[in-house]
Amino acid sequence: MKKYMVYMDDGRNCFKAAIPANSEKEVREYVEGNGEVISIKDVTEDYPISLDKIRQALRDAKFGPDEIEFITRCLDFNAIAR
Structure with missing residues (x-):
């Protein structure tokens, strides 16, 4: 499993969330419905x-x-x- 930081915009605020997942696709599926995904960064080695x-x-x-x-x-x- 990897560690990802996902940056999102929900139409009112921009925010980031730390998400453990096996792939960027899993991250997108996990956050679906919470706003527009701006960026996903693999931060496994950083944390x-x-x-x-x-x-x-x-x-x-x-x-x-x-x-x-x-x-x-x-x-x-x-x-x-x-």
Whole structure:
């Protein structure tokens, strides 16, 4: 899975959204109906996310071991964090 930044215009505002997806086509399908897509940029290399840092942040927020495992496994399985 890759990380994308999508820039959109909904007719009133311009905004960006971070979207994990396998392709630009999936990004377009995911945001469909939310406005005009202005640009989609692959930012996978720009946003490395550390599983160790996520685990620590979740522990600091008083999440339990099972909750931490569920969350970090989801991120790892989807290649969002390593």
